Amino acid sequence: MIFAYSSDYTAEPGLRMSLEANSDFLIGAAGPAARGAFGTAAASGVSAFAAPPPQVSRAWAATSPSLDLSVGTVVCIPCFRRPQHLRLTLNSLAGQCTKRRFAVVIVENDALACGSVPVAAEFLRSGKIPGLCVVEPRQGNCHAINAAFETALATFPAAVNFLMIDDDEIASPDWLERMLRAAETTGADVVGGPVLPNFDDDLKRGLRRHPAFRPAYDTSGPVPVIYGCGNCLIKRPVFAGLGEQPAFDLRFNFLGGGDTDFFVRCRQAGMKFHWAAEAVITETVPASRTNPGWLALRALRIGAINYHVQRKLARTPWSRTKLLAKMLALMPQSLFLAGRLLLRERKALIALHPVMVAMGSALAAVGIEPQPYKASKIVS
Numbered sequence: 001m002i003f004a005y006s007s008d009y010t011a012e013p014g015l016r017m018s019l020e021a022n023s024d025f026l027i028g029a030a031g032p033a034a035r036g037a038f039g040t041a042a043a044s045g046v047s048a049f050a051a052p053p054p055q056v057s058r059a060w061a062a063t064s065p066s067l068d069l070s071v072g073t074v075v076c077i078p079c080f081r082r083p084q085h086l087r088l089t090l091n092s093l094a095g096q097c098t099k100r101r102f103a104v105v106i107v108e109n110d111a112l113a114c115g116s117v118p119v120a121a122e123f124l125r126s127g128k129i130p131g132l133c134v135v136e137p138r139q140g141n142c143h144a145i146n147a148a149f150e151t152a153l154a155t156f157p158a159a160v161n162f163l164m165i166d167d168d169e170i171a172s173p174d175w176l177e178r179m180l181r182a183a184e185t186t187g188a189d190v191v192g193g194p195v196l197p198n199f200d201d202d203l204k205r206g207l208r209r210h211p212a213f214r215p216a217y218d219t220s221g222p223v224p225v226i227y228g229c230g231n232c233l234i235k236r237p238v239f240a241g242l243g244e245q246p247a248f249d250l251r252f253n254f255l256g257g258g259d260t261d262f263f264v265r266c267r268q269a270g271m272k273f274h275w276a277a278e279a280v281i282t283e284t285v286p287a288s289r290t291n292p293g294w295l296a297l298r299a300l301r302i303g304a305i306n307y308h309v310q311r312k313l314a315r316t317p318w319s320r321t322k323l324l325a326k327m328l329a330l331m332p333q334s335l336f337l338a339g340r341l342l343l344r345e346r347k348a349l350i351a352l353h354p355v356m357v358a359m360g361s362a363l364a365a366v367g368i369e370p371q372p373y374k375a376s377k378i379v380s
Helices: 083-094 117-125 141-155 175-186 202-209 236-242 258-268 292-313 317-345 353-365
Strands: 003-006 038-040 057-063 073-079 102-108 131-135 161-165 169-171 190-192 195-199 221-223 231-235 273-275 281-285 368-370
Touching (some): 073 175, 102 117, 141 161, 141 236, 141 258, 292 368, 353 368
Parallel strands (some): 102 131
Antiparallel strands (some): 003 057, 221 273
């Protein structure tokens, strides 16, 4: 049986970015891309800017036979056209070494095919893992993530901890326990952890040192901010504290980077961040995401996200003028960084990354950017 409910209620691998003047390169954003994935940004600064979408209903596609609404922890899993890997993701969650009760919220974002629903239903109805699966009919990265967190917040009123894992990721056996312990012992509002690449092609292992695949931090401890939600824990008060709905800005829906924008807003609001280096998730990286064209487009996207996140913080004409000048000045600076990377890594593919990031920022500043999260652009 499928239940429908209204969506209007209260609510990539690690990244590294600094909004300070001395460090302007966002490193390691995740997300698929394809040829022709460019769109035109609105003059206001973020792609696909439009009026708020009309109200829609999300459908409950599957649920556990006896769903315990009193759990304190919920793991959110946005899904899009990767049902075979979703099975691995769910198996990794079902095998967590913890005595804590938790539930999952699985969001299918391909409303036409619903390829993830049968896999989700198998796990939920068999009792392998407790939770529910909903279908978010509005396609896009931020729509799917918002649907996951909004559904979790509304369905599990006693839950305090909300984690997220992508449907192409596998959690290590003690991932959940380590994330929760980090949150409890440090009092952090947000906890992040590493997403380590697992390359389909063994010959690509050298790309682990590529900035696009390296975690944001190497050791556990307090950090100024995290950048990706592919391995994160967010406490309930964070959503209320930001006071913005939806939590993930829909203007980043097809570009990506809504998670970076969300966490930067958390930092602006004074929230505490912690990095749990031992809470490891691995990401399956197909061969299509290791070719030079895909890595170049990924770097352009990182640069565009970098620009737009900072553009939202630039609220006066003078600050926006300074930001534009800074973005344009990144090109010569990126050449210096590329030379330093080439000397250190001896790989041109790695050395070119900062140049492409700078180019992406400059292009976004004049209204040109990739939009890899449109369904027509996505290659699994």
